[in-house]
Amino acid sequence: MTTYLRSLASEFAKVFQTRLWWLLAIILVGYVGTAAGGIALAFAFAPEAMSAPGAGLPVGDALAPLVYSMASATGFVFPVILGAISVTSEVRHRTLTTTFTAIPRRGIVLAGKATVGLVMGAMLGVLAFVASVGLGALALGLGDIDTRLGESDIWAMIARGVLAMALWGFVGVGLGVMVPSQIGSIVAILAFTQFIEPLVRLAGGLIEPLGEVVKFLPGASGDALVGASFYTLMGGAGIELEWWQGALLLAGYGLLFLLIGRATFWRRDVT
Amino acid sequence: MTGSPILFDRVSKNFGEVAAVVDLDFAVQPGRVTGFLGPNGAGKTTSLRILLGLVAASAGTATIGGDAYLRLRHPMRSVGSTLEVSFHPGLTGRGHLRVVTAATGIDRSRVDAVLEQVGMSEHADRRIGGYSMGMRQRLGLATALLGDPGVLVLDEPINGLDPEGIRWIRGLLRTLADEGRTILLSSHLLTEVQQTVDDVVVIASGRQRYVGPLAALGASTGPATVVDAADRRALAAVLTLEGHEPVIGPDGLTVTGLDPDAVGRLALAAGIPLRALGARSGGLEDDFLALVSEPDAPDAPAEEVAP
Numbered sequence: 279m280t281t282y283l284r285s286l287a288s289e290f291a292k293v294f295q296t297r298l299w300w301l302l303a304i305i306l307v308g309y310v311g312t313a314a315g316g317i318a319l320a321f322a323f324a325p326e327a328m329s330a331p332g333a334g335l336p337v338g339d340a341l342a343p344l345v346y347s348m349a350s351a352t353g354f355v356f357p358v359i360l361g362a363i364s365v366t367s368e369v370r371h372r373t374l375t376t377t378f379t380a381i382p383r384r385g386i387v388l389a390g391k392a393t394v395g396l397v398m399g400a401m402l403g404v405l406a407f408v409a410s411v412g413l414g415a416l417a418l419g420l421g422d423i424d425t426r427l428g429e430s431d432i433w434a435m436i437a438r439g440v441l442a443m444a445l446w447g448f449v450g451v452g453l454g455v456m457v458p459s460q461i462g463s464i465v466a467i468l469a470f471t472q473f474i475e476p477l478v479r480l481a482g483g484l485i486e487p488l489g490e491v492v493k494f495l496p497g498a499s500g501d502a503l504v505g506a507s508f509y510t511l512m513g514g515a516g517i518e519l520e521w522w523q524g525a526l527l528l529a530g531y532g533l534l535f536l537l538i539g540r541a542t543f544w545r546r547d548v549t
Numbered sequence: 550m551t552g553s554p555i556l557f558d559r560v561s562k563n564f565g566e567v568a569a570v571v572d573l574d575f576a577v578q579p580g581r582v583t584g585f586l587g588p589n590g591a592g593k594t595t596s597l598r599i600l601l602g603l604v605a606a607s608a609g610t611a612t613i614g615g616d617a618y619l620r621l622r623h624p625m626r627s628v629g630s631t632l633e634v635s636f637h638p639g640l641t642g643r644g645h646l647r648v649v650t651a652a653t654g655i656d657r658s659r660v661d662a663v664l665e666q667v668g669m670s671e672h673a674d675r676r677i678g679g680y681s682m683g684m685r686q687r688l689g690l691a692t693a694l695l696g697d698p699g700v701l702v703l704d705e706p707i708n709g710l711d712p713e714g715i716r717w718i719r720g721l722l723r724t725l726a727d728e729g730r731t732i733l734l735s736s737h738l739l740t741e742v743q744q745t746v747d748d749v750v751v752i753a754s755g756r757q758r759y760v761g762p763l764a765a766l767g768a769s770t771g772p773a774t775v776v777d778a779a780d781r782r783a784l785a786a787v788l789t790l791e792g793h794e795p796v797i798g799p800d801g802l803t804v805t806g807l808d809p810d811a812v813g814r815l816a817l818a819a820g821i822p823l824r825a826l827g828a829r830s831g832g833l834e835d836d837f838l839a840l841v842s843e844p845d846a847p848d849a850p851a852e853e854v855a856p
Contacts, residue, residue: 282655288652295648296639372635375603376692379630380652382602382619546605549595 285381285390286469289364291546294396299360306356306402307409311351314348315413322421333451343435343505345414347407350439350504354446354497355471356406357399361450362467364391365539366460374548384544392451399447399515403440411436435505442503445528448497458543471497492517552579552699553614553627555600561610562595568755569595573609575760577733582726584746584763585735588841592755593735594632597704601630613700625653629693630702634685634709638678642669642688644678646695655696663691668717675711682709690718700724703734707741719745739837753841766836770817772808773835777801777825778816787819788812800824821826 293299321341368374381387415425426432430516457463482492502524555577562570570592576592577583587593598604600611602618621627627773636645646660664670667687726732736742751759778784788795809826816823
């Protein structure tokens with residue numbers, strides 16, 4: 279237990295004494311804030327015809343959760359990257375030697391990293407929702423649309439969004455130890471989250487058998503957990519899992535990646 | 550402060566088909582500086598990584614005071630090491646040391662103490678990305694000293710130091726050994742550590758070639774003599790006739806296996822007037838090179854390093 283707490287303290291020290299976390303935080307806040315504010319404005323001032331019933335676009339009450347959830351729907355890749363880099367930077371800078379001589383029990387080092395991935399993910403989540411709710415509500419207000427910030431449903435969704443971001447940080451650590459090359463893992467993250475999964479999910483909306491599988495993909499699990507998704511707008515497969523099923527599935531992905539990495543790269547000789 | 554002995558007990562390591570280290574079997578004693586010498590690629594770093602539990606041995610065990618590194622209760626307070634002078638470039642020197650104290654539970658007051666000890670206090674708050682090789686070496690040494698350990702394992706600690714730094718580290722290692730600590734440092738140059746080490750372990754192609762006091766290293770290949778005469782050809786003929794293999798160099802003939810007395814007597818008996826005769830100087834380096842360049846020499850008998 280002591281060793282685990284020390285591993286945790288040392289992993290936090292690594293994160294907070296380097297610049298990456300706040301660089302990512304600044305970009306995340308800017309990105310999510312712009313996206314949430316922009317979408318809120320676009321719909322608030324959309325021409326009548328676009329928001330007419332039957333056009334399939336969210337109107338009125340459906341708009342606020344969509345705008346706020348931009349924090350996790352577009353920002354989830356940030357905690358994944360931070361988590362993955364906590365492992366891959368040790369490979370890139372050849373610091374595993376020092377890390378493992380300080381704490382020779384490698385499983386405990388990995389547990390420390392996974393925990394820090396969760397906590398940093400939650401922290402980025404809080405920042406992202408501050409940006410999306412702040413700028414989103416402002417824009418909705420300008421368009422005279424109900425911000426719904428007095429409703430507990432909305433705050434429950436925001437809490438689930440923060441949980442999703444935390445789990446994404448955990449998934450990132452698993453991904454980093456499974457694909458320890460820094461470039462390799464970042465390319466994998468970007469290719470999968472920005473290209474492969476979105477395409478498959480769009481296709482899943484059109485091809486029925488595929489739709490059954492698509493809801494179990496990591497991104498779809500995350501959306502199920504938060505309970506609102508941009509993909510529902512784009513005609514992709516909707517949300518079919520319960521929020522807690524999405525949470526378990528996302529955690530399961532993280533755990534699976536961690537175990538694969540633990541059994542392969544993490545136990546190899548450090549040469 | 551009494552360090553624990555380091556023991557390599559028939560340690561071998563294969564990387565796939567390649568035998569990186571074969572049957573290493575030696576002890577390193579406290580209170581002495583032991584040089585771990587061999588050319589690049591001889592298996593020095595692999596051996597040290599096995600000792601620190603970073604690489605799993607294919608056979609045998611390497612222990613510190615009888616325990617494998619992985620089983621030490623307080624690894625960095627027992628053994629300080631620098632195997633890699635690599636750090637996260639975005640950390641400051643002080644930040645790096647704080648990461649290590651957090652990981653090991655070593656008191657944070659040690660950070661300033663070791664920075665002072667290695668002369669890095671004024672650079673401590675700069676990012677490591679801007680450090681020179683010499684500064685990285687000093688920071689690596691500071692990391693090793695953090696836990697005030699009884700055993701120090703240092704891989705090429707002199708590499709990249711300027712002459713003043715080399716003099717400084719020699720003094721430091723001597724002081725640490727005199728305090729009773731066990732010190733094992735690797736180098737690919739005998740001359741680099743010749744003035745520092747008491748004992749040496751020489752390895753080449755993954756096999757140990759010599760284990761023992763530095764002073765006795767020359768004895769392992771026997772004496773050597775440099776001799777010169779006006780008539781070099783006649784002198785060479787006499788030596789060859791006696792079964793020796795003189796090598797002609799700029800200063801005359803070098804004969805291994807004979808001391809100057811014996812060479813002088815042979816020349817006298819043959820009536821050849823000599824113009825120079827003496828024991829070969831700088832022989833230690835030559836002996837070292839001879840040891841490591843023998844392609845498939847049988848293992849040198851493994852003597853215990855005298856405490």
